[in-house]
Amino acid sequence: MVITGILLAALAGALVSLQTIFNSKVNERTGPWSSTALVLFTGFLASFAISLLVEGKDTFSIQHMKPWYCFSGAIGVGVVFCLMQALKLLGPTYAISIVLTSQLSFALLFDSMGWLGLDKIPFSWNQLVGVLVIVAGILLFKLGGKSEKPNAVAPSREGQ
Secondary structure, three states, X not given: OHHHHHHHHHHHHHHHHHHHHHHHHHHHHOOHHHHHHHHHHHHXXXXXXXXXXXHHHHHHOOOOOOHHHHHHHHHHHHHHHHHHHHHHXXXXXXXXXXXXXXXXXXXXXXXXXXHHHOOOOOOOHHHHHHXXXXXXXXXXXXXXXXXXXXXXXXXXXXXX
16 A cells, blocks of 8 residues: 555656646746636546546535535645746746645644644654755755856857
8 A cells, every 4th residue: 555655646746747847838828827727627627527437426426525625626726826837937846846845844734733634643853854854955956056057159250
């Protein structure tokens, strides 16, 4: 089970990176809101069709769920919009690094506090150090690897 979870999480990371590239290409051709609508609409169509195939009539069964959980799609609008704009401003690697660090930090907070119906998981300093190591890695990536760009080749003076 753990191996399956690790493989699925790794696949999700690869798919997020792939989706990020596709989303940024859509965003180059349309406005930010229309690209967000297009991305989420095609996602709706795909997930709805797969749900009908896999779950059948249980697709429409949402018993014993708190009503506000239905708004996760609206949160997805914010996710897609903010990510596409961050990509435009920061580039893919830097933007995704910050997104993942933020995601991990908030997951640690929500788990530690037991918020939003999650089982409370005791906070440990090792978890915080892990997040800080990732932040340090991002800073090293962004700030530590700057090298001078090679000079452009000067035009030839042969004809002068």
